[in-house]
Structure formats: structure tokens, C-alpha cells
């Protein structure tokens with residue numbers, strides 16, 4: 001029977017996951033191709049006991065103590081259980097009794113996970129148009145979502161610096177495509193928000209033509225982090241954005257933000273909003289995309305998200321080799 005180990009100490013797991021990575025195989029379930037449109041397909045959960053990560057996972061699970069420590073209010077009590085996201089490198093026909101799932105997510109830890117630490121971050125460039133973005137072939141993750149959802153805050157949380165990306169209570173703060181260079185080897189990209197319900201007219205922009213150009217032409221895009229505010233009920237504009245990305249075969253991860261807001265104005269808890277959102281999205285996806293709960297205030301989900309990004313990125317690097 002499948003056993004999910006969702007509570008473990010990432011500090012313990014991290015060094016175990018930096019072992020040499022396997023060479024990619026054409027049968028991998030999650031296809032990412034440099035200079036080509038990604039073709040996403042998510043496999044059913046059938047892990048392999050002999051897979052290189054299994055020992056690390058078992059060791060981590062055995063020592064499974066406390067989740068990463070964070071300040072502030074505790075994360076929401078209810079963890080939403082949905083079908084799992086099996087990352088690149090886990091064979092379709094694998095079979096095993098045990099698997100490690102990142103806490104507060106549906107993301108399985110696969111063989112490409114590792115080297116998740118951010119040692120260095122520098123602002124690289126602000127670009128008004130997609131064609132002005134850096135052209136150096138480094139892989140990148142784009143951070144998108146509604147205006148004010150917490151994109152810039154998440155980037156600051158990930159890099160553990162307060163003001164690398166500028167944040168504001170007023171929607172529409174980020175107006176350009178901002179590239180941040182991580183460890184001199186990959187980028188996180190802060191994009192302007194969409195949906196300006198409360199934004200002043202001056203802060204509005206034609207998000208569609210501006211950012212669609214970026215998504216459709218950016219060959220170095222490893223994946224999109226689509227941020228969704230877990231403190232409010234599902235918003236149609238987020239579902240529309242997810243569907244647009246899906247239709248264009250652009251791999252996304254749902255990153256639920258503001259999970260520290262245990263009581264929202266509408267009386268629903270973040271985990272209830274997340275469950276509702278997933279019920280709606282499941283109509284559009286045959287296999288579940290990855291999702292994760294975060295808070296930039298408490299640090300919830302930060303290390304887990306970085307590990308997830310590392311497995312997508314390392315897979316990408318192997319493919320490009």
C-alpha cells in the first residue's frame with residue numbers, strides 16, 4: 001500500500017539529494033525540451049524501490065522529525081490531499097511501497113532533486129518587452145499571478161532577502177519583466193500582475209499582449225510558478241490563466257500564497273479555498289499539475305518549493321547536456 005511521508009526534515013534530506021543524477025531517458029514522463037515547446041504529461045504514482053532517490057527518501061522519512069522551522073502563525077491545519085505530481089525522471093512503470101511527498105504539496109521528490117540552496121542573488125535586468133530579456137541561455141522560472149497576490153514577496157522569501165524584488169500594498173507595483181540571477185546559473189523572473197480590480201488606472205497595462213509575448217517566445221523557460229491567493233475563494237481570472245498556459249503546453253506549478261492568513265474575510269480557510277480551486281481545475285487537467293502551499297510571512301513552503309524547482313531545473317540541465 002502506498003505510504004505518503006509528508007513530514008520530514010529537509011535539512012536532513014538536502015545533502016542526500018545532491019548525489020549524482022541519472023542520465024535522462026526518453027521514457028521520462030515529464031518532457032521539457034530546450035528550444036522546444038514543452039509537452040507536459042504527468043504519470044500515475046508508481047514509484048520504483050530501486051530508484052536512486054528511494055534510499056534518500058527512506059532515510060529522511062526514518063528520521064522524519066520536525067518540518068522546517070518558521071516564525072509566525074502556524075500553517076493551516078488541514079492539508080489538502082489530491083493526486084500526486086510525479087516529477088521528471090521517475091519511470092512510468094516504477095513500482096514501490098514508499099515515496100516522499102513534499103510537505104503541504106502534491107509533489108513527489110524525484111531523482112533530480114538537489115542543489116536547491118540559493119547562495120547568491122543579483123538583479124540582472126528589467127525588460128519592457130520579451131525581446132529585451134537576457135539572451136544567455138540560462139534556464140528560468142517565471143512568477144506570475146494576480147496583481148498583489150505576492151509574487152515579489154515570494155521571490156524575496158525564496159532568496160531570503162527583504163527587498164530584492166520591490167513589493168507594495170498597492171496593486172500594480174511590478175511593471176516590467178525583471179530577471180534575478182541565482183547562483184550565476186539560473187533566473188527567477190518577476191512579472192507584472194494581471195487582474196487589476198483595485199489598481200489605479202495609471203497602474204493598469206495590457207497584460208495579455210505584454211506577457212503572452214514572453215511566454216510564447218521564451219525558449220529558456222523551465223516552468224511557470226502561477227501564484228494563487230489561498231486567502232480568497234477561487235477567481236475566474238486565475239483559472240483562465242491556468243487554462244491558457246495549459247493550452248500552450250507551458251508547464252506550471254500552482255503556488256498558493258498567503259497560507260498564513262488562517263481566517264479570510266469570507267470565513268474560508270486557505271485549505272478550503274485550495275480544495276475548491278483544485279476541484280475547479282481538475283476539470284481541465286487529465287493529470288494533476290504540481291501545487292504547493294506557501295507563506296512569505298512565515299516561510300511556509302519555501303524550502304520545499306526550492307527543492308521542487310531544483311528537480312525541474314536539474315532535469316532541464318541534463319536534457320541540454
Ligand SMILES: Nc1nc2c(ncn2[C@@H]2O[C@H](COP(=O)(O)OP(=O)(O)OP(=O)(O)O)[C@@H](O)[C@H]2O)c(=O)[nH]1
Pocket residue numbers: 145146147148149150151152153154166167168169170171172173174175192193194257258259260261294295296297298
Ligand atoms: N499575510 C501575507 N501577506 C503577504 C504574503 N505575500 C505577500 N503579502 C502581502 O501582499 C501585498 C502584495 O505583495 P507583493 O509581493 O507586492 O505582490 P505582487 O504580486 O508582487 O504585486 P504586483 O507587483 O502589484 O503585481 C504586500 O502587502 C505583501 O506584504 C503572504 O504570504 N502572507
Ligand SMILES: [Mg+2]
Pocket residue numbers: 151152153166167173174190
Ligand atoms: Mg510585484
